[in-house]
């Protein structure tokens with residue numbers, strides 16, 4: 001751990017209609033660090049990830065990657081303006097995102113689902129894309145399913161393909177939004193194993209999860225999120241074994 005912030009959120013606010021979903025969220029994840037984000041349903045966890053992945057704009061606040069402000073550009077009068085979509089797409093490559101629902105293309109086989117990101121987003125030629133995608137699918141244990149279609153795979157296998165699809169773009173940081181919550185319980189372990197290996201390889205990660213055991217084992221820091229703000233940040237052993245605050249105790253009690 002170097003203590004160098006890779007991804008930072010500064011004062012993020014987001015309101016939908018009358019509902020203030022994020023009320024000024026600040027946090028950062030350092031190079032090689034894994035942060036687990038826990039919190040009740042509807043507290044705004046997915047919203048934070050979507051903002052950090054540049055899939056949505058905050059009403060106010062900044063997202064920084066390696067110190068550089070993302071999603072906006074400065075104008076000559078010193079104000080900032082949102083980047084146009086094509087420039088956002090370039091910045092998004094650095095931030096891998098894995099969703100609860102795998103969102104694979106049903107009409108493309110596994111290999112094509114992963115090469116597509118390379119050929120369409122990164123402009124890499126087909127042959128090189130196939131090599132890179134195959135290597136990445138090997139890494140997530142899917143090398144023997146290259147020509148299967150998503151409908152022929154289990155949820156756990158589909159999620160591993162979705163992880164390979166994000167990783168193949170060589171992102172600086174990976175964001176996971178409840179990656180196992182749509183899976184049957186017997187398929188959760190294989191996805192968590194891939195994520196743990198990724199964390200061990202030094203990937204910088206932010207993981208929204210309800211998997212307390214995974215968070216305890218893999219995360220460097222756990223953040224408890226509630227009603228649009230971070231209410232607690234602690235190392236996992238302190239968070240899980242020695243909950244000092246009522247909020248943590250109440251939340252953990254609801255998990256089981």
Ligand SMILES: Nc1ncnc2c1ncn2[C@@H]1O[C@H](COP(=O)(O)OP(=O)(O)OP(=O)(O)O)[C@@H](O)[C@H]1O
Pocket residue numbers: 016017019021039040041042043044045046047048
């Ligand atoms: N696009 C949207 N339009 C309107 N309301 C939204 C939108 N996205 C999220 N919300 C609302 O914002 C609140 C926070 O949603 P969010 O999905 O970020 O919570 P969450 O903590 O990830 O919940 P869960 O664990 O159930 O996924 C919810 O009340 C949700 O209904």
